[in-house]
Amino acid sequence: MDATTVLAEINGNIATVGYGLAAIGPAIGVGIVVGKTIEGVARQPELAGRLQVLMWIGIAFTEALAFIGIATYFIFTA
């Protein structure tokens, strides 16, 4: 086997890389949602209840992407 073939060889399941990619978006999304909620609560603590509910629905939608990303592990096989 020549050196080029050895360098280019990749073993394992490519779905692992897929999970890594799928984690980036939700991570940034949840970071923004939570960061903005902290900002809002710090500015107006009496709004904490309302902001919590909005944060929760924002997290729910963003994390759904991550869940589906991980769950694809069950159907995508190398």
Next chain:
Amino acid sequence: MKSAEILRASLKWGGLLALAIAVVGGGLGYLVDGNRGLTSALIGTAMSIVFLGITAASILFANRWFGTDLFVPIFFGIVMGGWLIKFVLFLVLAVLLKDQPWINPTVLFLSIIAGVIGALTVDVIIVSKSRMPYVSDVTLPGDEKRPN
């Protein structure tokens, strides 16, 4: 309506929806792949609803520190910590369940998707129907007698 009521309602209706999805998905799974399909559908529904419910449950739990000086760090520590633990658990479960002979991966995947989309739908309906005052979670004179 307080934020806690909205979160509790979402947990309640999410649980009921999970039951419905478990019955329908379990039936379909049984038709597709016998007992393997049934087990996979039940596990998939349970996973999706438990993992989405943890966010609401952790917010409810973290609200016990409402009004204390350290509320903001405690709150976000609990909610984000719960989120992280949830994902680690989910990954471990995925790795453990993937190659089990009694699991049908396709049925499991589809029931997780059904559970996630169903839970999101319930959440949106509950939030859009809720009426929260502009300044929420305050106690007015006379409120002490009312149940929360």
